[in-house]
Amino acid sequence: MIKARKLRDKLFIITKDKRFEFTMMAVIIFSALVIGIHTFDIDPVVENVLFYLDYVITIIFVIEITVRIAAEKKPLDFFKDGWNVFDFIIVAVSLIPIDNNYANTARLIRIFRMLRLITLLPELKVIIGALFKSAKSIGYVMVLMFIIFYVFAVVGTILFEKVESGLWRDVGIALLTLFRVMTFEDWTDVMYETMEIHPWSWLYYLTFIFLTTFTFLNMIIGIILDTLNEEHKKVEQVRIDEDKEVMLEILEKNKALELKLDRIETLLSKK
Numbered sequence: 001m002i003k004a005r006k007l008r009d010k011l012f013i014i015t016k017d018k019r020f021e022f023t024m025m026a027v028i029i030f031s032a033l034v035i036g037i038h039t040f041d042i043d044p045v046v047e048n049v050l051f052y053l054d055y056v057i058t059i060i061f062v063i064e065i066t067v068r069i070a071a072e073k074k075p076l077d078f079f080k081d082g083w084n085v086f087d088f089i090i091v092a093v094s095l096i097p098i099d100n101n102y103a104n105t106a107r108l109i110r111i112f113r114m115l116r117l118i119t120l121l122p123e124l125k126v127i128i129g130a131l132f133k134s135a136k137s138i139g140y141v142m143v144l145m146f147i148i149f150y151v152f153a154v155v156g157t158i159l160f161e162k163v164e165s166g167l168w169r170d171v172g173i174a175l176l177t178l179f180r181v182m183t184f185e186d187w188t189d190v191m192y193e194t195m196e197i198h199p200w201s202w203l204y205y206l207t208f209i210f211l212t213t214f215t216f217l218n219m220i221i222g223i224i225l226d227t228l229n230e231e232h233k234k235v236e237q238v239r240i241d242e243d244k245e246v247m248l249e250i251l252e253k254n255k256a257l258e259l260k261l262d263r264i265e266t267l268l269s270k271k
Contacts, residue, residue, distance in 0.1 A: 011071040024064055025120050031057045032114040054110070061091045061113070083119045090116055126231045134227040138220050145216045149178055152208050159201070160194045167193075181205060182212045 014020055034050050034057065042050075065088060069078045078084050094110050118124045153174035160168040167177040167190060181187040187205065194201040 008071060008073070011067050015068050015071045021120050025117060027057060027060055028114055028116050028120075032111060035111045058094055061094065065091045083125065087116055087119055122235070126235055127228065130224060130228040130231045133231070134223045137223045137227075141216055141219050141223070145212060148208075148211055148216070149175055152178055152204075155204070159198060159204070162197060163193055165193060178208065178212075181208060184213075 031054075034053055037050060038047070068084070068087075069075050072078045079088070090113055094113055096109060118128055150171070153171050156168045156174045156178070157171055166173065168174050177190060181190060187209075191202055191205045194204075
């Protein structure tokens with residue numbers, strides 16, 4: 001039991017070492033490069049080398065995930081963290097062998113190994129967490145945006161149905177046209193075409209752009225930024241709490257040492 005505990009402690013120290021994290025980051029990036037090279041026309045010899053390199057990378061990932069599981073006090077505790085489960089699934093799925101039948105599928109799955117950089121970089125985890133937490137508020141904004149889109153699309157089909165380009169032929173095409181306007185993809189061409197029929201139609205486009213591009217999109221950005229700031233505050237608070245716990249442990253150990261020293265001094269003074 002003592003040997004197992006010592007081994008677990010050593011593995012835990014290894015997993016928390018920055019050199020270990022940087023090594024895994026390098027392996028992940030190298031893995032993505034190997035998959036990217038496969039998209040070029042390469043010599044069969046090089047392709048064979050890349051084939052074996054992929055196996056080596058897969059073995060490294062399996063070893064790394066095994067070490068992280070073994071470093072836990074209880075192996076099942078590893079799966080209590082959602083990010084750990086995410087890593088485990090990516091590594092497990094990437095074990096699908098690359099052969100002639102499923103080569104493209106296997107490579108497609110392996111490129112997702114690059115997503116493991118998220119779990120290695122705390123700032124990326126904070127950003128992803130903020131996106132998930134702001135999803136509800138963003139969803140309501142998107143619903144409101146869709147309502148605006150739909151109203152303007154119906155109005156557009158009624159007002160601009162005679163346009164020769166057919167950009168306002170029905171609601172579906174009108175929604176795509178409005179998306180084009182919102183993203184400023186040659187939106188002035190759309191506007192000038194309708195202005196030939198309705199000279200005042202520029203008011204329709206400006207109103208739509210101010211409501212969607214300048215208002216709703218900025219609202220979404222604001223929601224994400226607010227949530228991101230909250231996540232940063234939570235992470236900072238967790239770090240402060242951890243530092244406090246460490247300081248309390250140090251103080252307790254110092255008190256224990258002081259008591260031992262007092263006892264030793266008492267015994268020495270009696271002699």
